Amino acid sequence: MSKRLYLVLSDKCNRKCEYCFERPHSGKISTTNVEDIVSLISDALSKNYEVYFQGAETFYYPDIKYIIKKFENQLSITTNGDFINDYDMNLFKEIIISIHDEISNKFFTKFEKIYNKIKAFNIVVHNFNYLRVIKDFLSIDTKYRDKIEFVPYFSRATDKTKDDYYLSSSAKKYIEHITKQHLRERKTNTEKYKNWIKVDLVKMVFYPNFANKNIPINNIKEILL
Numbered sequence: 043m044s045k046r047l048y049l050v051l052s053d054k055c056n057r058k059c060e061y062c063f064e065r066p067h068s069g070k071i072s073t074t075n076v077e078d079i080v081s082l083i084s085d086a087l088s089k090n091y092e093v094y095f096q097g098a099e100t101f102y103y104p105d106i107k108y109i110i111k112k113f114e115n116q117l118s119i120t121t122n123g124d125f126i127n128d129y130d131m132n133l134f135k136e137i138i139i140s141i142h143d144e145i146s147n148k149f150f151t152k153f154e155k156i157y158n159k160i161k162a163f164n165i166v167v168h169n170f171n172y173l174r175v176i177k178d179f180l181s182i183d184t185k186y187r188d189k190i191e192f193v194p195y196f197s198r199a200t201d202k203t204k205d206d207y208y209l210s211s212s213a214k215k216y217i218e219h220i221t222k223q224h225l226r227e228r229k230t231n232t233e234k235y236k237n238w239i240k241v242d243l244v245k246m247v248f249y250p251n252f253a254n255k256n257i258p259i260n261n262i263k264e265i266l267l
């Protein structure tokens with residue numbers, strides 16, 4: 043049973059993706075002392091947690107490079123890749139690149155030197171970008187295709203008009219299908235999420251079982267079992 047700690051150090055991002063799960067961004071960055079974060083990570087690793095950084099964009103946290111150097115090859119991250127630096131990225135254990143604008147061979151060559159570290163390229167598929175995503179996907183090298191993971195988008199009421207306008211009925215069916223499947227998996231996989239927690243060091247709350255319920259952080263280390 044995997045134990046996971048997701049750490050949020052920044053609610054700031056240089057992008058403004060329509061479909062962002064985390065929007066609107068407050069633009070705030072964690073003010074938690076870096077040594078407290080180091081201590082939390084050490085504690086988590088000693089208790090066999092896998093440690094992941096989650097967005098918005100973690101690279102805005104000023105001491106992130108100090109942290110990843112200290113825990114070389116032990117931490118993972120989801121990032122938009124805009125602040126990518128081969129040396130820093132090689133210090134991670136696993137990297138997930140979330141893709142935003144284009145899916146092209148040119149985009150992927152930027153990550154050539156860290157290809158082996160990349161666990162996945164995530165593309166959010168929604169009504170708005172469905173046709174473009176499929177077309178772009180078919181045009182790229184299979185090497186990159188192998189690592190692409192499609193993530194269903196959970197539409198918001200405010201997006202409805204735009205979505206409906208661009209939507210073909212087959213696209214709509216497909217999106218509904220993968221979204222329902224994803225939700226079903228989340229429901230039936232409660233065991234999987236049992237030992238996953240998210241600690242948001244910007245809002246100073248944590249989410250037990252990766253659930254949508256936040257609880258203020260009092261004594262952070264007691265959260266980790």
Ligand code: SF4
Pocket residue numbers: 055056057058059061062063064065097098099122140142
């Ligand atoms: S890059 Fe990621 S965190 Fe930033 S706006 Fe886009 S989806 Fe959101």
